[in-house]
Amino acid sequence: MKGFRWILTALVVAAPLAAQASCETxxxxxxxxxxxxxxxxxxxxLEIVPNDQAxxxxxxxxxxxxxxxxxIVYKRNGTESDTAEPASTGTSQDAPSS
Structure with a gap:
């Protein structure tokens, strides 16, 4: 019975560490x-944030x-212009005819 209590205590102590490790994983x-x-x-x-701060x-x-x-929140690095779609996207066939 002492062995069971020791294992149970070890699991209770290790649970928060395992939860953090799973987040990192x-x-x-x-x-x-x-x-x-x-x-x-x-x-x-990538950043790990509490639910209410996402x-x-x-x-x-x-x-x-x-x-x-x-x-887990994804943030793109770089300037604002890096995240915008370039004006040259597409082909001349995609351009509206005048």
Missing amino acids: VKADINQKIISNGVPASGFS DQAGGQVVGHCENDSQK
Whole structure:
């Protein structure tokens, strides 16, 4: 019975550490997927924020962790002009005829 109590106590102590580790694991997985899609690692950042602060983080929520109490927010690095679609997008066939 003492062994069971010791294991139970160890699990209770380790649970918060495991939850944080799982958040970091989810963030790392998302990071790798973004890089695999051709975005350079210097072109974005991921931030873990509490659920109630996700709107103020100024980015796009791309994941969640810790029983949905934390959000992972994606922010694109660079200037404003980097995030805008270039005017030269498309071909001359796409331009309206006059």
